Amino acid sequence: MPFSYRFYRRFWEGIDWLFPPECAGCGKFGERLCEMCRQQVEALLPPVCSICGLPLRGEGDICPDCVAGKPYEALRSAAWYNGVLRQSVINLKYKRDLGLGDTLAELLLEVVRQHEWSVDGVVAVPLGRRRLRERGYNQAAMLAYPLALALGVPYGRGVLSRPRETESQVHLSAEERRQNLAGAFQADGRRAAGKSWLVVDDVTTTGATMENCALALKAAGAQRVMGLTVARAGKFLQTADNT
Numbered sequence: 001m002p003f004s005y006r007f008y009r010r011f012w013e014g015i016d017w018l019f020p021p022e023c024a025g026c027g028k029f030g031e032r033l034c035e036m037c038r039q040q041v042e043a044l045l046p047p048v049c050s051i052c053g054l055p056l057r058g059e060g061d062i063c064p065d066c067v068a069g070k071p072y073e074a075l076r077s078a079a080w081y082n083g084v085l086r087q088s089v090i091n092l093k094y095k096r097d098l099g100l101g102d103t104l105a106e107l108l109l110e111v112v113r114q115h116e117w118s119v120d121g122v123v124a125v126p127l128g129r130r131r132l133r134e135r136g137y138n139q140a141a142m143l144a145y146p147l148a149l150a151l152g153v154p155y156g157r158g159v160l161s162r163p164r165e166t167e168s169q170v171h172l173s174a175e176e177r178r179q180n181l182a183g184a185f186q187a188d189g190r191r192a193a194g195k196s197w198l199v200v201d202d203v204t205t206t207g208a209t210m211e212n213c214a215l216a217l218k219a220a221g222a223q224r225v226m227g228l229t230v231a232r233a234g235k236f237l238q239t240a241d242n243t
């Protein structure tokens with residue numbers, strides 16, 4: 001474990017000692033996500049499409065939706081967006097429960113290790129300026145930063161930006177999300193070019209956010225883009241994949 005990651009974890013342990021947390025799942029005092037609740041997290045297990053990471057129904061290792069290719073090389077999520085994990089993401093995102101970023105980054109680290117992904121840097125899906133101002137922090141950065149420390153690679157602050165503010169996507173269809181996000185992201189060519197990037201977000205709903213981040217990075221010359229989120233919303237769930 002790199003020293004900087006150890007230090008980061010100690011920092012949050014210190015915060016927990018000063019301000020003991022409550023479990024995001026069951027409310028138990030003293031832990032951010034207790035052992036019992038962790039066991040309820042429903043991992044997204046193989047076989048999945050080797051590109052988009054959704055469960056496969058038929059033969060082969062690529063789903064029909066990905067045959068034509070995607071702007072990213074692979075997209076994965078640690079688990080399904082339901083139960084205690086959904087509540088954890090909501091608490092991280094809307095209730096300023098920032099220590100959960102450190103906790104949930106452990107799930108991301110596990111996925112990276114399973115896939116033996118080798119990347120040159122980690123970036124967070126950026127928020128628009130207005131939303132960042134309202135919320136005060138970017139929940140994706142709270143996941144991406146400790147993950148970069150754990151992997152011992154640079155955290156690409158500012159490599160990806162969001163110059164255009166977009167509508168909330170909660171009630172949009174997959175196609176509408178794609179259009180809503182087209183051109184929303186921009187990558188810094190001087191830093192992005194020639195490298196493999198791991199793009200981190202909290203939830204994947206349709207994958208439109210990741211596709212557009214990957215398009216921006218590739219347009220800036222990035223070599224490979226992997227997407228990784230804590231949770232994947234099921235087909236029948238309406239979720240906030242909007243920020």
Ligand SMILES: [Zn+2]
Nearest residue numbers: 023026034037
């Ligand atoms: Zn619990």
Ligand SMILES: [Zn+2]
Nearest residue numbers: 049052063066
């Ligand atoms: Zn697929």
